[in-house]
Amino acid sequence: MDVNVAAASVSALVGLGVGLTAALAFRWSEKEHLPSKRTDQQEEPALPPGVDTVLSVLRSCAVVLDESDQVIKASSAAYALGLVRGGAIAMDSMLAMARLTRRDGEIRQADLDIQRRASGGEVLAVSVRVAPLGSRLVLVLVEDLTEARRIEAVRRDFVANVSHELKTPVGALSLLSEAVQDASDDPEAVRRFSGRMLIESARLTSLVQEIIELSRVQDDERLVDPEPVPVDELVAEAMDRCRHQAAAKQITMAAGGIAGLHLYGNRGQLAAALGNLVENAVNYSPARTRVAIAARKLPGAKQDAVEISVTDQGVGISEKDRERIFERFYRVDPARSRATGGTGLGLSIVKHVAASHGGTVAVWSVEGQGSTFTLRLPAGRAAGQEPSREDDPAVLPEQSESDESAPTAPSAPTLTAAPEAMP
Secondary structure, eight states, X not given: OHHHHHHHHHHHHHHHHHHHHHHHHHHHHHHHTSOHHHHHHHHOOOOOTTHHHHHHHOSSEEEEEOTTSBEEEEOHHHHHHTOEETTEEOOHHHHHHHHHHHHHOOOEEEEEEEEEGGGTSEEEEEEEEEEEETTTEEXXXXXXXXXXXXXXXXXXXXXXXXHHHHHHHHHHHHHHHHHHHHTTTOHHHHHHHHHHHHHHHHHHHHHHHHHHHHHHHTTOOOXXXXXXXXXXXXXXXXXXXXXXXXXXXXXXXXXXEBSSOEEEEOHHHHHHHHHHHHHHHHHTSOTTOEEEEEEEEEOOSSSOEEEEEEEOOSXXXXXXXXXXXXXXXXXXXXXXHHHHTOOSOHHHHHHHHHHHTTOEEEEEEETTTEEEEEEEEEEEOOTTOOOOSSOOXXXXXXXXXXXXXXXXXOOOOOOOOOOOOOO
């Protein structure tokens, strides 16, 4: 009996030992197969106090890497720029800088060009700054300089183009003045050379005036002291400005639309903008065609708008050129522009004047059929005029400056979208 009890006790102890061994083996196996995420969470380095808040308000893209190069914190801008993918930094050059900084603790900075896959391979110019963050973390700050670099390139091109444009008439005037001196005994030669001098001096004056005008409006700042400006007077002034060029090419200029409209802004800037549009239409139209200027009022929820369209029957503008015609000094046909005396600043001035007045400028064009440029600006009222319940405008009689037998200008479509803004 005692032997049986002892045997049972031994069996129980053996069973308990086997059970404990199995349980320990199971727990060990479970620990070995736990997802690495849990271990990483337990061992993940903590950000220093306040760093999380600072990173959330930085304008630069911010990424924090741990000792295994894993991203433990990244700003939304870093994800938007494509710097972080799959929990790791996506740029090998930045990763190499981070590893060097982790090794020696030195702050590093470099300018890099990176390719952004999400935008079809767009190359971005960025400034990268890498610094140690505590003893185990590395902070990577990335600032997108693409727009700043583009603006700087535009400024360099602007200076180069201005220098070139100024050099041409100045050089011509110098040579012509020498020619006049040498031909002082020949009245006919003096008259011929002096006539050329007048043309070159007018070209120089026009260029300087447009540069001054562009410098005034290029910041697109809102006007300080706007005033009511009659649209009828702006149209008449623009037509008068181009009367001689139009008459020389037998181009008919016609004004139509709604009379009595007013804009609210700077009269000089508005006159320059509309004058540039009409002058371009005349310069780029073949002989015996028609240029039409029309104004209409568009009711709006908050404020009415006035649309002034200038339509020509010229050579038209290709789609690729339409995207750039509002850039400074950009010319669709450089040879033709030099022949017409254009400076390449007129449409840029138009764009900036529209922006500073809270409006837009748009273009519709078909090669071989002509173009329509449309200014859309906030409407104003004449001084002392009370707002009426509903305007009942009269139609302006058509005004012609030359041959009435010219063909009718192509109808202008309604344009609501402004072109891409210039850098």
